[in-house]
Amino acid sequence: MHILGLTGSIGMGKSTTAGLFAELGVPVHSADEAVHALYCGPDAARVEARFPGVLKDGQIDRAALSKAVLASPQALRDLEAIVHPLVRQAEDAFLTKAREAGEPLVVLDIPLLFEAGRADDVDSILVVTAPLAVQEERVLQRPGMTAEKLRAILARQMPDSEKRRRADYVIDTASGLDAARHAVAALVAKLGVDPKRG
Structure with missing residues (x-):
């Protein structure tokens, strides 16, 4: 079974690209969705025990949690110590389930x-990218996002140029959904999987 790691900086189209793999019947595990669950x-x-007041109506208020950790590197490390092992x-x-099912x-x-030192846990790495102007436009459309918050997030992420340098494969998502869909299908085929099997 080939494990493809999909990554990219904020606003680069990672979730959309993951969805394109799923469309082709390729099983996808999203760390973001695992955190949401x-x-x-x-x-x-x-999480509430460490950051009192962030649990509202039975679930974590992400805006409140973001406010609690964004300004403090130690708080962020504390959160990661809770979340990462569970993810x-x-x-x-x-x-395990995919191996048992014989998924290729x-x-x-x-x-x-890359930032979490996970490169050796996968067989190859796909980085999704887009020009800085496109990235900023996408991210600043998100509810509650500000230029200041975006700068703080990017400061914690490896530069896009370095991610692309370390990648086995790169897909530029700025060319639209059809181009990305074609690139994903080509990559799935290259990795020896029939992209129509799903």
Whole structure:
């Protein structure tokens, strides 16, 4: 089974690209979706215990949590110490299930793949990219996002140019959905999987 790591900086089109793999029947595990499930589940109480006041109506208020950790590197490390092991458990269960099903290819959608030292956990790496102006336009359209917040997020992420340099494959998402869909299908075929099997 070939494990393809999918990553890219904020606003580069990673989630959309993951969806294109799923359209072709390739199993995808999203770290972001695993975190979302955690924030709505029983483990949310562990986050609330460290950051009182962020649990509202049974789930973590991401805006409140973001406010609590953004200005403090230690707070962010504390959050990661709770979240990362739980996300890895979900990922391991996904990989076990895919192996048992005989899947030839799976995608691990990991936002901070390089930053978290995960490059050796996958067989190859796909980085999605877009020009800076496109990235900024996409991200600043998100609710509650500001230029200041974007700068803080980018400061914690490896530069896009370095991610592209380390990647095995790169897809530029600025050319539109059809071009990205074609690039994903070509990559799936290159990795030896019939892109129409799903």
